[in-house]
Amino acid sequence: MxxxxxxxxxxxxxxxxxxxxxxxxxxxxxxxxxxxxxxxxxxxxxxxxxxxxxxxxxxxxxxxxxxxxxxxxxxxxxxxxxxxxxxxxxxxxxxxxxxxxxxxxxxxGLTAGIGLIAGTGSVAVGRHRETAARLSAGGWGWVLGDDGSGSALVRDAARAVLARADDGAPLEPLGRALLRSYGVPGLPELAAAMSWDGGVETWADHAPAVFAAAAEGSVLAQEVIRRGGAGLAHLVECLARRGADTGAVVAAGGVIVAQPTLFAAFEKELAVRLPGVATTLLxxxxxxxxxxxxxxxx
Missing domain, CATH: 3.30.420.40 (ATPase, nucleotide binding domain)
Incomplete structure (x- = not known):
């Protein structure tokens, strides 16, 4: 046996x-x-x-x-x-x-630190450096939070595109990338598709469109990614303020592993908020x- x-x-x-x-x-x-x-x-x-x-x-x-x-x-x-x-x-x-x-x-291969997931959703989890009590931040779901996740990036990208349209500005690369990804001809159809065709559960599938638009030069997409990275850094900062062991931060999840620009945005923001904390992409x-x-x- x-x-x-x-x-x-x-x-x-x-x-x-x-x-x-x-x-x-x-x-x-x-x-x-x-x-x-x-x-x-x-x-x-x-x-x-x-x-x-x-x-x-x-x-x-x-x-x-x-x-x-x-x-x-x-x-x-x-x-x-x-x-x-x-x-x-x-x-x-x-x-x-x-x-x-x-x-x-x-x-x-580490014994202590903070785990950060940025995939369909996002959450950070650690242990208190003295009591070993479990601490978490984020993980509230794609409608209410999960900033920096694939779902939230698409949510924030769509909001940015729709706000730009409300101001009367023409579509730029991010808007066009979302329309292509959803296979719809215009913004009303995009809003309907995001609300009813599969709903929130399918948003993360369209995250590559945000990164493609950023690579194409979309300032709007680049800002969405920057804010996503900042949102992930905020989760880690929250745990640090609550006493978590910050000997290391290990990031994983389908989006942050597949998209170097998101990990770079996260690392840059974390270095400002928590200087000296080591980050690892799992x-x-x-x-x-x-x-x-x-x-x-x-």
Whole structure:
């Protein structure tokens, strides 16, 4: 019988699960599935959804000694604790649940720091440097916040384009890029498409249009990206003011990893707000952080 641990990264788009054989010190399984159906409004439902997928990971004869799941949407310690208990009951295995941003620091090979996600949404998570209490900033959703995320960048870009139209100014590259991305002929159709055709959940898919417009020379798009980077730096600054360990900041997420201009804007703003704080753009999959946390807890 092989003693193994399972690391899970539940993201807004996909869920990745990795099996580590402790004796061999090697990854023995890696599985990615869509996150379709994942939600944290009902934590009992979330536990059922996740338990069904985790149960397919171990091999015959494996003894699972720890599961660590980084869960998108688990924004409070209370939510994480409840999901943890529900999962343990469903799986019959020892389980630890954290917010998915908490996977970033261990995935980077570090023991302390702030994890920052900028993908479909955005959130920063850390631990108090003295009490180790969990701290978070952001993660309020794409309508109310999540500045610097793909969804918020598209939201802010559309608002900037529509405000320019209200002033009577002609379309510039950002407006044209959004129309092309949505496949619509004009701004009324753009507003309708963003409101009704898939809604907020699809906004992040159009984030590349903002960066394409910025590369084309759109000052409007460049300002949207600058403000997005500043919004992400603000999340980290909030945690620093509340006592978080700022030994390192590890950033990850589909948007900030794929778009160097956003990471550059974030780094530039953070250097002004928190001089000397080191930043790392995570290239390792965050699920590696879940595996590392599981290994440390055995």
């Amino acid at each position: 092989s003693r193994v641990v399972i690391g899970v990264d539940v993201g807004g788009t996909k869920t990745r699960m990795r099996l580590l054989d402790l004796a061999a010190g090697q990854v023995a399984g890696d599985r990615t599935v869509p996150s379709t159906g994942w939600q944290t409004r009902s934590l009992s439902g979330a536990a059922t959804w996740l338990a069904q997928r985790i149960a397919a990971v171990p091999r015959p004869g494996d003894e699972v000694v720890r599961v660590v799941a980084g869960a998108h949407g688990c924004e409070t310690p209370e939510q994480c604790d409840l999901l943890e208990r529900e999962l343990e009951a469903a799986l019959g295995m020892p389980v630890t649940v954290v917010n998915d941003a908490e996977l970033l620091v261990p995935a980077a 290239r390792t999959p965050p699920v590696a952080g879940a595996v590392e946390l599981a290994r440390r807890r055995t």
